Amino acid sequence: MLKEQFVPDTVLMYVARGAIQTYDGNQRTIFRAGEYGIAQKNRLVKYELVGSETSFEPVIFCFGESFLQAFKNKHQIEAQQNAFRDAFIRISSSPLINSFMDSIKPYYKGAMELEAEFEDIKYEELLIILLKEKPELADVLFDFRKPGKIDLEKFMVKNFTFNVNIDQFATLTGRSLSAFKRDFKEIFGESPSRWLVKKRLAEAYFLIDKKRRKPNDIYLDLGFESLSHFSVAFKKQFGQTPTQLATDNNS
Template identity: 30%
Template structure:
């Protein structure tokens, strides 16, 4: 299943990186399952059909009576047709910059951000219906006015949801802003026991491989390949010292293609072979 980078695939001018972006998603296929790299936080206003979104450790399903605010990240989602063989939702993407500006302006809290739920369910009501109609109306305005109009509509929506859901929504908005450094280290250090390649870890960090390497060296003062090798060899040594497993049982788990390469790297680091651990 190919990875879809959203909203990039919907933006016609690939040189642009808008802070606010609206896209009307429609389909008439039976079922669409998508592996998605969501690069911006996103409102998904479902109007016809059903949507299921799977995250790490949790999932959520909504119908046309509900909408979702989704945290940026890597998700798997399924869009199901309604009885009239149509699926339609309006997507409203917003950058961290716009969210931070809104919270600086309207939030009473300064430091309550925690890495919480990846979604917030919004109950569709008369206001949401009217709001979506207004978004459709402004889609026809000249591009030169669009940026300012979307900024006004974004603030209007956020203020409405803030008064509707209160502190629960405010705390959720803060949770969307996770410091890159802490999140980066959390992802990297969770992969010590895995056999993922650097390219795969970079994807989980939402970075290209070259960006990942530069950021890693800045944070750890060593190359990611060297750091991961040392951490994984140390972990493998601890496992072998327990006496329950042999080198041939574990080398694949620590990213080595064969036992010989594992044994050589192990001996270079510790001065003795894994059989002697």
């Protein structure tokens, strides 16, 4: 099942078992058992399990801004605020980080939870290891800037398939919700919600009609939550269901 998410905080993921494929609009990356990756905050991502859901087991560390601020001040870290293009940064396996993962087992309570008494200690230890292994991560971990105001039209045309709420699109384009809606109406001539549906349906029609894609293979990729919702919206827009269009093309 394809899932989508706005990433509000920096996250480290270790794949203990199974595999997961990620996509950030630029890059597709597969993380397999024994591999590590960092998801940058304030990014849009899609992810899909490779294999069955029961075969996937992640260990996740979510770094809140207040914790990172305190760590930065304590260790007097200077960050250059250089941007990493992709939302996911692969972290090489090493004896140091592998030993750390082994060390948390007595305190491990679930994918995102350690025993409370040890949580801050282990998080700090993990940060020290990450910065030792990959010093340039300081530019990711300690960049506390909010997303700046960017080209809304360019951003939306690129990211319209991400099924996240309007508030998150506003944040990512550096605007308040009211400013986002106002600017959006000026650029596209209609509300964000209506434009998103029409844009996704137009892309769906193209993929089915010209690329011969199957409706059940594309609806999640285009930001629709269910095949039935996609079919109803498609018929309302084009007068036939996506399955009818696909059948007509193959007849």
